[in-house]
Amino acid sequence: MSKRFIKRRRAAKLKQKFFQRNGGLILQQRLSSIEDNHKAKGKLFASTELDIATDHFNKSRILGQGGQGTVYKGMLIDGTIIAIKKSKVVNVRHVERFINEVIILSEINHRNVVRLLGFCLECEVPLLVYEFVPNGTLYQYLHDPCRGFPISWETRLRIANEIAGALSYLHFAAAIPIYHRDIKSSNILLDESYRAKVADFGTSKSITIDQTHVTTKVHGTVGYLDPEFFRTSQFTDKSDVYSFGVVLVELLTREKPICELRAEEGRCLATYFIILMEENRLSWEKEEINAVSNLAKRCLNLKGRYRPTMKEVAMELE
Incomplete structure (x- = not known):
């Protein structure tokens, strides 16, 4: 041989x-x-x-x-x-x-x-x-100071709409409903036309039509994690809605989900945003931006049952 x-x-x-x-x-x-x-x-x-x-x-x-x-x-x-x-x-x-x-x-x-x-x-x-998706992640696009070019509100709204459409499809239109379970701006890629592509399905779960949640070890990214899931270990479609709410606030404010530079109660962007909304310290010139802010606030409700579904979110953003 x-x-x-x-x-x-x-x-x-x-x-x-x-x-x-x-x-x-x-x-x-x-x-x-x-x-x-x-x-x-x-x-x-x-x-x-x-x-x-x-x-x-x-x-x-x-x-x-x-x-x-x-x-x-x-x-x-x-x-x-x-x-x-x-x-x-x-x-x-x-x-x-x-x-x-x-x-x-x-x-x-x-x-x-x-x-x-x-x-x-x-x-x-x-x-x-x-x-290959050439323009990096939404996180880089929003938060990388080296990129340094302004992102119009219209572009940010379109990206929000595309992400919501993809999640609505996963929850309601895919052959088997799918919970993504790690929605964050660094898991959203941008193509040559800066169109959103949801990525990283390593921890996603397919569920049967009659299932309302999956009971699982708490997994996710700090700043995006649904507090209700953290408390109960039950991940529902509304847990994805919460994480999307954080991404929506990033798109609105261009602030990072966790920032040590903000005062202690505001380190977590979701909490900080809710405080600003409830104290009427956030008002935008465009009525459209105010409407999206109110939608983000509903997505971030601490109780999952009061959050809209991704289908409702997608329809509102449309």
């Missing part, structure tokens, strides 16, 4: 081992059970293809880094620009999140939700391949 043959066989065995460890068999099973067989369910990319596309995951290709992993910019042989999310570590929880994101994005088709092109399971850590 030649050395080259042995080397190739070892590499193939290792790829198969990674494929199984990264949840490949479970994923194949789950994807084949999705009823809509006409929908593209994501291509299975070869590790060599993605390695070449990112110049061996060169540091200069990094688009962003988060708790779950690093996102790289890549270019396929046919010239398609892509974004590749590379998980940080592999443990059972990460594999579950990875499978969850693939399944959920395989069931979604909406112009304001980031498109999953495929995935790779034959490397040490699983890789997700998305359409």
Whole structure:
């Protein structure tokens, strides 16, 4: 047996081992059970293809880094620009999140939700391949002083409308209702026309039509987390509404969700905004902005049952 043959066989065995460890068999099973067989369910990319596309995951290709992993910019042989999310570590929880994101994005088709092109399971850590969205995140757009260009109210209102439309679709129009569970401005991407794309579905949950909530370990981002969910561990569609309310206030005020520079009671933007609204210290020249402020206040109600649904929010913003 030649050395080259042995080397190739070892590499193939290792790829198969990674494929199984990264949840490949479970994923194949789950994807084949999705009823809509006409929908593209994501291509299975070869590790060599993605390695070449990112110049061996060169540091200069990094688009962003988060708790779950690093996102790289890549270019396929046919010239398609892509974004590749590379998980940080592999443990059972990460594999579950990875499978969850693939399944959920395989069931979604909406112009304001980031498109999953495929995935790779034959490397040490699983890789997700998305359409490339060139203008960074809404968080950067609103809060990065280096960007320094004014954002018109019309643009901000349109972005709010697009995010609300995507969430309304997830809650009410997707084949299976989906709770996003981590809505924040850094999970909203902006395309070449500054149109919103909701991203990062690693912790999202599909629910059955008759379910009203999921009972789960408290997860989310400080500043966006629904206080009712924090208290009860029950995540409902209204928990997404609360997080959206915070994003809406960011769009209104261009203030960060948490800011140490504000007085103590105002460090959390949601609390600060409600105080200003109740003391009538917020009034805008445009009637439209006042209407959106009142809508944001309703989204941030401490009691979920008094918040509007995402469908109602989308209709009002429309």
